[in-house]
Amino acid sequence: MNVPFSGRGAVGRGRxxxxxxxxxxxxxxxxALAAAPALAxxxxxxxxxxxxxxxxxxxxxxLVANGEASTFDSLIPTIIEQAxxxxxxxxxxxxxxxxxxxxxxxxxxxxxxSEITAILARTYATQFxxxxxxxxxxxxxxxxxxxxxxxRQELLDEGLKGIQAWSAKFAQEVESRVRAEMKKRGFTI
Numbered sequence: 001m002n003v004p005f006s007g008r009g010a011v012g013r014g015r016x017x018x019x020x021x022x023x024x025x026x027x028x029x030x031x032a033l034a035a036a037p038a039l040a041x042x043x044x045x046x047x048x049x050x051x052x053x054x055x056x057x058x059x060x061x062x063l064v065a066n067g068e069a070s071t072f073d074s075l076i077p078t079i080i081e082q083a084x085x086x087x088x089x090x091x092x093x094x095x096x097x098x099x100x101x102x103x104x105x106x107x108x109x110x111x112x113x114s115e116i117t118a119i120l121a122r123t124y125a126t127q128f129x130x131x132x133x134x135x136x137x138x139x140x141x142x143x144x145x146x147x148x149x150x151x152r153q154e155l156l157d158e159g160l161k162g163i164q165a166w167s168a169k170f171a172q173e174v175e176s177r178v179r180a181e182m183k184k185r186g187f188t189i
Contacts, residue, residue: 051125058133059124063117065140067149072116077106 051059063069084102088095128136139145148155182189 049126051122052130055125055128055130055133056121058130058137059121059128060117062124062133062136062140063120065137065145065149067152068120069117073113075116076109076113077102080105080109 060069081099081102084098084105087098091098124133140149179189
């Protein structure tokens, strides 16, 4: 999707939306992987559709402890910018006004960030038992858990760079193999 306001992902934040979303997803996956050994020790079944208030409280605490509560901080400004930007193609002369409107709407809609956190908390509270949520909290409150949260962005950045380098090399390898297989069939490409 083309972001109309010159490559800025979140209003006033200077970040691109797509990489931020990819990093957020990777952060969630990394958090789940880091917690897996501790969770493997318990085998509590998944919770019912309506988690208890205590589980919701624990899930909210977990989102703060593991850093996921702030992972989507740029989502609302990005959506606002994209919504306002959707009018640019039909009204290119209004780009400055649309940008200003988007910026002015951010404070009003930032209050809705709690809805995102509630969705995440409900997801955790329905997927993990109270005991598992307590184990996760204990991990993220430990020195190792805090280190993971503090270094998550660096880990993800380094990991993504490595994956990009691997992908480029792998693509060349596959290309060579495709050429070789096509040559066996009598085609030179």
